[in-house]
Amino acid sequence: MPAPIRLRELIRTIRTARTQAEEREMIQKECAAIRSSFREEDNTYRCRNVAKLLYMHMLGYPAHFGQLECLKLIASQKFTDKRIGYLGAMLLLDERQDVHLLMTNCIKNDLNHSTQYVQGLALCTLGCMGSSEMCRDLAGEVEKLLKTSNSYLRKKAALCAVHVIRKVPELMEMFLPATKNLLSEKNHGVLHTSVVLLTEMCERSPDMLAHFRKLVPQLVRILKNLIMSGYSPEHDVSGISDPFLQVRILRLLRILGKSDDDSSEAMNDILAQVATNTETSKNVGNAILYETVLTIMDIKSESGLRVLAINILGRFLLNNDKNIRYVALTSLLKTVQTDHNAVQRHRSTIVDCLKDLDVSIKRRAMELSFALVNGNNIRGMMKELLYFLDSCDPEFKADCASGVFLAAEKYAPSKRWHIDTIMRVLTTAGSYVRDDSVPNLIQLITNSVEMHAYTVQRLYKALLDDISQQPLVQVASWCIGEYGDLLVSGQCEEEEPIQVTEDEVLDVLEGLLVSNLSAPVTRGYSLTAIMKLSTRFSSVNRIKKVVSIYGSSIDVELQQRAVEYNALFKKYDHMRPALLERMPIMEKSATNGPTEIVQTNGETEPSVVEPKHPPLVTQPANQANDLLDLLGGNDVPVIQTTMPTKPASAGGELLDLLGDLSLSGGPAPAPAPSVPTSQPSFLLDGLSSQPLFNDIAAAAIPPMTAYNKNGLKIDFTFERANPNPNIAVITIHASNSTEADMTDFVFQAAVPKTFQLQLLSPSSNVVPALNQGTVTQVIRVLNPQKQQLRMRIKLTYTLKGSPVQDLAEVNNFPPQSWQ
């Protein structure tokens, strides 16, 4: 059998392969040859074969059949065999294979070998891939070697011990005695590995840490010698003596000085010395400075030293070398919480880094910039960050947009600024913003009452430019639907008002409905907006047409909305103005995100994200009222009445809200027309079983009889509205002492001009005969000028088939009800 080809020969051959397939063929052929050679237990060429196998393994081909051969090589007496064997073991074996345990005995023998290089191989292999079991078995040997005077072995034993401790932390104690003299070594290799070992032990055990604190003076001395010593060709790197050892010592000092005043004090001088004297023209000097800064920031250093450290980082930021700038930004990010003011001083440099071409640096600069934003610098910082948002890569945009929103929310100097900022984000990075920004923004806009005209104008203009960014389009359609009247009337104060007609606005909104760019959610927003405009614009017919078209839309969501809105036009047109009224100011609850939003006047409403059912507001509607006709006088203001019946569709839920005005802010219960008790009771019993009012001062205002004629008696009971004391809440209780029921009962009221009145729906329109029950109805009277309360009431009902109608004045209100 011919000798297997040499390693170099094989490498040369494989490199001539022109295709992957050709290479694979060569490899397979050689593997076959090697396998048969292994089977023959050939000692002479085993080494050569395993070496070839290792090469093929590096190319990515399987080589597991060589694992056992590696073990045989390790067991061989020849150094060449051992060298390749151990290399093979490190490359092909790991602790998951059972095979590796067979190595243990070989390693043990080799650790005691007469040749230090064999011992070195064993230590190296154990220190690289020894499993926990192996480490346990061999820890004693390692410990022995740690105490030898042979520096070649000592340094390897030290790092091997580090590995053992990492694998089996309980064994750490075992190495403690051997560490006694480690630092008195002159050999740099041993010193370095000893410092690594000490670091490992201190990191893992607080006891060890306490024990080794006494080494601080010695470490300081060694470091000092390194700095002060003359040129040593062996260890010199660009004029600095053994930077590797210096950095490791600094790192160990960091661990020892942390939370310990004495140690920190002992190292203060040397740290200052290193920080000021290290040559910074080359990377190596900066590496040492970097480690020094990290140490200064972590230990209990005095403030002068800390300032020095931050200034070094500041200088790093101006360095031409990108790596150094990156490292500075990373370190500043770590210290920005604890030394905020010091880092603030370097703000302008950090902001400049946003313009760096390097991606890694830009990211760090962005993170750090957001950490530095505060109430004082918000305007300037935001300008820079928005500019960054414009020009940065897409991978940054989402994080940057979120950061901008958070910062704006925390530190916005004015509402207009806040809105402008959010507009800017939506127009430049609109497709990258998070979903919850849409409702948050809507809520913000709603609450900035004076900015409505400005906001809707800007949003409208933005829509004209671009309808592809969904969050922007959604917010814009919502605003146009809400404030479209301000838009067409050209009321904007903040900037030049634009001229736009109702038709143009509707064109834009309808455009959104049909555009391919619009997401289904966006379409929903724009349909609702169009619907809302039916109470703000005069082109109602056009809107009716649009809405009816979408009643047969394929999109189920749109279809449902359109059908309900259609119903609103047809059967419930009288409710439409009230339903589609302006949204009131929303109070945001403490937590972020879509949570329950509670109105200031106490009504609850569904979350803003669901614009389908806008709730009723307390502002009076601008509609003519038949009572005006009735009473004729011009001192009677407009009031609002509601229909007593409950339609089954969309308006239904609304009437639930109306019918059960819950002034304390509790959830509105369903208004069953419950049969109330016969005596005039407090509101607490009247409407429902749920206590509606917090304020038991109801007892303070006595009830009164407002009307008593022909068997119909109407009593008023009073309550003060919570939280607004100008609002008097009156509940009427109508009772009927005649023999027959009074059906189709309607109660109406009017108040003088300085008052405002709201009438809610009655519990029923049948007043049962013989005082078997009462009809109750709530009136809310706003009396800001605290004038004497007067009221005219009109009653209509049917008794025994004939209609009855009566008018009366109510003047006997108790003073407490309006004072």
Add this chain to the structure above:
Amino acid sequence: MRFLLLFSRQGKLRLQKWFTPITDREKKKVIRDMMTLVLPRQPRSCNFLQWRDLKVIYKRWYASLYFCTGLDDQDNELLTLEVLHRYVELLDKYFGNVCELDIIFNFEKAYFILDEFLMGGEVLETSKTAVGVSMEEADTLQETMEEYMSKPAY
């Protein structure tokens, strides 16, 4: 240091040293990810990246080779650049004006030198000359005047 890789611009692996135990599959994934991260980088970019929870340091060597290493949070990135530089110096001293072919044809030697310089992810010897001395002495122990001893003729 968790791992050290050396690969060419064409994506061919020349050296791989793993300092923590991981599966073969995981190794392949790391190698693939590192190549994807490093090879497209612009010439004058920052040498540092963030990948998962590791700091990745890479250094271009000649036009066609890349060193790539993954560091723990505590490790000093700037110093790691010095470590990589030192390794290249050691190779250069040993091979005399080292080039990529030297690494290819004498990969086992590259590993031996690495094992005299680093162990378990930490620097073992900081002296420039000591590593060279150890290598020479160990080489003389090789029993045969085989291909392992001679400078390769490729």
